[in-house]
Amino acid sequence: MTDDIALRPATPDEIPAVLALWARAAKGTSITDDADGVAALLARDPECLIVATRAGAGEALLGTVIAGWDGWRCHLYRLAVDPDHRRQGIGAALLAAAEARFAALGGRRADAMVLDDNPLGQRTWTAAGYGPQPAWTRWVKPLSA
Numbered sequence: 088m089t090d091d092i093a094l095r096p097a098t099p100d101e102i103p104a105v106l107a108l109w110a111r112a113a114k115g116t117s118i119t120d121d122a123d124g125v126a127a128l129l130a131r132d133p134e135c136l137i138v139a140t141r142a143g144a145g146e147a148l149l150g151t152v153i154a155g156w157d158g159w160r161c162h163l164y165r166l167a168v169d170p171d172h173r174r175q176g177i178g179a180a181l182l183a184a185a186e187a188r189f190a191a192l193g194g195r196r197a198d199a200m201v202l203d204d205n206p207l208g209q210r211t212w213t214a215a216g217y218g219p220q221p222a223w224t225r226w227v228k229p230l231s232a
Contacts, residue, residue, distance in 0.1 A: 090142075092149070092177055094184045097136040099129055101148065105136070108148045112167040114205045118229060128153070137184050139168075139177050150177045154185035161194035166211070182215050200225075 097105055102125045109120060118124075128136060132155065139150040150168035154161070163185055168177045189197055199217050201208050212218075 092175075092180050093140045093142040094137055094180060095140075096134045097129065097138045097151070099126060101138065101146075102126060102129075104148050105138070105151060108151060108169060109165060109167055112150075112169050113165060114208060115202050132156070134188070136165075137181055137188070139181055150181050152181040152185050154188045156189060156192050156194060161189040161192075161197040163197055163199040166199070166208075178211060179215065 102122050105125055106120065106122065109116075119128075125136070135153055135155050137152050137154055138148050140146050140148060148169070149172045150166075152166045153164040155164065156162075163182075166178060166181060168181075186197060197217075198220075199212055201212050201217075201219075
């Protein structure tokens with residue numbers, strides 16, 4: 088991790104900045120990529136959305152990762168680094184923080200959601216030691232509000 092990167096949980100007042108970062112840095116969108124979805128996430132687990140900022144240089148968000156823990160499994164979502172700040176160790180620092188959170192909670196294995204049509208994301212996750220688990224397919228069903 089670079090010494091000038093600060094990592095901490097996101098705050099509810101940062102939701103617009105988080106969504107703006109995801110719009111420019113993350114590939115694809117989810118039905119929960121809105122203010123209500125992120126607010127519900129933070130209300131449920133205030134420490135799960137980790138943000139990276141430049142230490143001592145204001146609070147501009149440089150990256151995010153969601154480190155979700157359901158009491159049994161460790162799930163990673165929305166690893167995103169601002170395109171103007173990539174290749175500076177920010178993504179690796181975010182992943183290290185997420186993995187440390189999981190270890191402290193008793194997690195034993197982490198999984199990451201990575202789009203099939205995201206070669207940059209796949210290279211990033213591979214470099215971090217993650218790999219696809221071809222025996223499994225994710226099944227989803229959108230729920231009515």
